Amino acid sequence: MIVDVDWDRCEGHGICAEQAPEVFSLDDEGELHHAYDGADVPDELVPGARSAVSVCPVAALRERA
Template identity: 60%
Template sequence: MKISVDYARCEGHGMCADQAPHLFSLDEDAELTYHFDDANVPDEHQPSARAAVNACPVAALRVLP
């Protein structure tokens, strides 16, 4: 499973980082970092990754097949 991040759409709410802090983080300027760009999300982190996608209020995250 991979996650696609639309950085232009992200508004820095941090809901993804709350749901999956091992996958997402925000810096002091509310800029998002996704720690698995171009890599598969490890199996043990997939439930929290899906929760992060569902929590995003601006739909900046998508699950890719």
């Protein structure tokens, strides 16, 4: 599974980091960091990543088919 981030849409709410802290994090300025940007999320982290995609309040995350 690959998660794409619409960087222009992301507002740094951090809900994704709460759902999948091994995949997403926010820095001190509130900027999102995606540990697997452009790469497959490891199988054991997929449930959290899918949850993060589904709860993003601005739909900045999308699972790539």
